Amino acid sequence: MKEPWSLYVHIPFCKTRCSYCDFVTSAEAGDRIPRYLRALEREIEFTARSLVPRDPVHSVYFGGGTPSILTQDQIESVLNTIRANFRLSGSPEITLEANPGDLGADQAERLNEIGVNRLSLGVQSGHDGELWRMGRRHTVADTVQAVSAARAAGFKNISFDLIFGYPGQSQKDWRESLEFALSLAPDHLSLYALSIEDGTALERAVAAGNAVAPSGDELADRYEFALDFLRDAGWNHYEISNWSRTAESESRHNKQYWRQGPYLGFGVAAHGYAYHSRSANIADLDAYLNAVDSCDARFFPPFPAAAETSMQPSQEEMRDEMIFGLRMLREGVDLARFEKRHGIKAESHFHSFIEKHSAGGRVTLSADRKLRLNPRYAFISNQIFIDLV
Numbered sequence: 001m002k003e004p005w006s007l008y009v010h011i012p013f014c015k016t017r018c019s020y021c022d023f024v025t026s027a028e029a030g031d032r033i034p035r036y037l038r039a040l041e042r043e044i045e046f047t048a049r050s051l052v053p054r055d056p057v058h059s060v061y062f063g064g065g066t067p068s069i070l071t072q073d074q075i076e077s078v079l080n081t082i083r084a085n086f087r088l089s090g091s092p093e094i095t096l097e098a099n100p101g102d103l104g105a106d107q108a109e110r111l112n113e114i115g116v117n118r119l120s121l122g123v124q125s126g127h128d129g130e131l132w133r134m135g136r137r138h139t140v141a142d143t144v145q146a147v148s149a150a151r152a153a154g155f156k157n158i159s160f161d162l163i164f165g166y167p168g169q170s171q172k173d174w175r176e177s178l179e180f181a182l183s184l185a186p187d188h189l190s191l192y193a194l195s196i197e198d199g200t201a202l203e204r205a206v207a208a209g210n211a212v213a214p215s216g217d218e219l220a221d222r223y224e225f226a227l228d229f230l231r232d233a234g235w236n237h238y239e240i241s242n243w244s245r246t247a248e249s250e251s252r253h254n255k256q257y258w259r260q261g262p263y264l265g266f267g268v269a270a271h272g273y274a275y276h277s278r279s280a281n282i283a284d285l286d287a288y289l290n291a292v293d294s295c296d297a298r299f300f301p302p303f304p305a306a307a308e309t310s311m312q313p314s315q316e317e318m319r320d321e322m323i324f325g326l327r328m329l330r331e332g333v334d335l336a337r338f339e340k341r342h343g344i345k346a347e348s349h350f351h352s353f354i355e356k357h358s359a360g361g362r363v364t365l366s367a368d369r370k371l372r373l374n375p376r377y378a379f380i381s382n383q384i385f386i387d388l389v
């Protein structure tokens, strides 16, 4: 069975830390970026020498952190290492996450020139006050300018991330953020419900009574609003948190995860999944650098920075394929593909799940064997997926 591959590259540096963020990222990059990039390229080379994908790579994703704080020459160098070590498909999707404040005309042109063809902008809100409360270092004007620079440079695929439910956000604010986003005509939108994570500035503010966490009902209302708003605007709601202008602008890279296709992750805390095996890289930056630097190149260590690799039991693989597949609202889980991959009919294996949730109108099974989640239940999908665990 032919399966294209995907590569994820983690850039764990940001200029400042946002108030809600608990990602593996460092706001004190100092002079560690060049050393990190050397380690990253070494990890890419080692991995490619021992683990050769059968099929070409059709997506590369620079995520973070804030990959746009790298210079374009640095990004090009990592991309060249990838090109020298992996076979890329004819027209790979190459995405870079960017802070709108980092994207001027020169940067956008250079990124386009070196082969980046999709930008994922951390827009987050259409209100400066909200951006300030979030601890973002960009403004609404930066977003307008970044989109204009990216379009002028030739980018045809631009995605926005937006957050809903930030303390102090009213329904009107949320509607205005969505209107602001659509006024800039992006090709893709990812909408994330705020989640208050341990150890963040926001968690401390909530604990001290300086901010009020959104209730579950408020978050559900915001989501429902977006559902109707974007449907009326003609958007394609293809995954629980993702909408695209057309079927062609769905994120190829993210669909790789939801379809449980093979991918490799490079960099600190990056994850991979290939040949029934999951891997997770060391999550501490210094430990990651030391592990890759001290690897003996003569032995081509396949996962030089892995904290853990493990074969995934087939029961878990099948369960994950159902859970991640159901997230794709348009495509759903292709049960014919499932049968080819696992040698088992999902209709029999997950009979009670399909029967219970079909009867309740929460999932539908079509004549061509596609199992889909009803979008009206998308926001509470975890309560449905619990029956698969």
Ligand code: SF4
Pocket (backbone or CB within 6 Å): 013, 014, 016, 017, 018, 021, 022, 023, 025, 064, 065, 066, 122
């Ligand atoms: S830019 Fe992203 S990764 Fe960096 S601190 Fe903000 S939310 Fe976290």
